[in-house]
Amino acid sequence: MPVEIENVSYVYAKGTPYEAKALNRICLKIEDGTFTGVMGHTGCGKSTLIQLIAGLLEPSEGRIFLDGKDINLRGYDRKELRKKVGVIFQYPEYQLFETTVERDVMFGAKRLGLSRAETEERVRWALEKVGFDYERMRRLSPLGLSGGERKRIAMAGVLAVKPEILIMDEPIAGLDPLGREALLKLTDELNAEGTTIIMVSHDADVLAEHAGRVIVMENGEIAMDGAAKEILSSVKKLEEKRLGISQAAETAKLLRERGIDIGQDITRYDELVFRLVSYLKGGAQK
Ligand SMILES: Nc1ncnc2c1ncn2[C@@H]1O[C@H](COP(=O)(O)OP(=O)(O)OP(=O)(O)O)[C@@H](O)[C@H]1O
Ligand SMILES: [Mg+2]
Incomplete structure (x- = not known):
């Protein structure tokens, strides 16, 4: 199920004094099963791009196709999109709102139309995947957990949906070394099982070790795009752009x-x- 982004622009607060062009004519195709890293300075449009792919924002111009279907056309099945594309947001710990961990992790999966038993099984599986003991965690309040733990709970909620495309916006920021290691291992596992990964990260080490392709964004445009090896070894170019190597x-x-x-x-x-x-x-x- 490739993602195709065709000449997409996005303007925030269009027609107001706060109007801000965040993306300018982006063209991009992301193939199934690939691991794509996205890097670039703060404000270059990474999170905006992710929200467009997830269908949370609508392009000001251009079109986005998922599996050949325009996701912003009237009549497109949005349920399909929520099932296929999972997003772990830049600050997912602020997105937990249920009273227990179990209810939170179940939130997305519950809307898939699975049986109760199957939904519970997915929640157990997802919590274990992110390194938690299901029985111990399920009844706790997310509010009493640390930032890193909340991040893992948010991740479990996305995993429980079993998306074909997993988009992660700075997933390792704020995790301790063990949590970071575990998350990257899990991401690689999912990718090996066929999940398409799109990961925003400013960490060139992480992208060098895990991504197959790297996209560098600059001022709402794609400045570099190619095999991770080719992009991340362009030391001079990256240094000119003041990006880490x-x-x-x-x-x-x-x-x-x-x-x-x-x-x-x-x-x-x-x-x-x-x-x-x-x-x-x-x-x-x-
Ligand atoms: N809700 C909003 N309203 C107005 N402008 C916005 C809004 N969100 C983002 N922008 C602007 O759009 C541009 C792109 O923002 P975006 O959040 O996509 O950048 P980013 O690359 O994810 O940055 P960061 O690395 O800080 O997360 C920035 O100039 C930002 O100020
Ligand atoms: Mg961002």
């Missing part, structure tokens, strides 16, 4: 500046170590 790319660059060239295309830790070892071994033989 991965630690591995940075290390390779610093080594290069000291006359040790182990390759310009390094973006991930495993590559860095491999190339460095090869270089040092080669060097030792000389």
